[in-house]
Amino acid sequence: MAKKIIGSLKLQVKAGQANPSPPVGPALGQRGLNIMAFVKEFNAKTADLEPGTPTPVIITYYQDKSFSLELKTPPASFLLKKAAGLAPVGKRNRPKGSAKPGREVAGTVTVAQIRKIAEAKMKDLNANDVEAAMQIILGSAKSCGIEVKG
Secondary structure, three states, rough: OOOOOEEEEEEEEEEOOOOOOOOHHHHHHHHOHHHHHHHHHHHHHOOOOOOOOOOEEEEEEEEOOOOOEEEEOHHHHHHHHHHOOOOEEEOOOOOOOOOOEEEOOEEEEEHHHHHHHHHHHHHHOOOHHHHHHHHHHHHHHHOOOOOEEO
């Protein structure tokens, strides 16, 4: 018989750097899930990714307090900022886009880089082909203040 699903939750955790501190610990603890089992499994699954890459994860938890993980691809804005070569800024040490998107340009990417990002994110995007996925990524680039060079 299949396990009974109680619910699911979405978290965004840095690849290979999950630990029991907030936001992971409280989110899992209040649902009665084993925090250290999640940390070990998540870090093992994200070992092949670049450390520190924000990785969305959907945790489905069951009645017997077990859970399953579904890893997603990193956010498009993160991949765009990385491709544009924007330097990490601020206390969270993350790359920052333009303060005034559409007026100020924070960085530039090529169409080839957009295609590469679209192909990488294809499984998580609501697009039928790579061209449609590229349009989604172009919209993200525009909202980050990143210019696309032909």
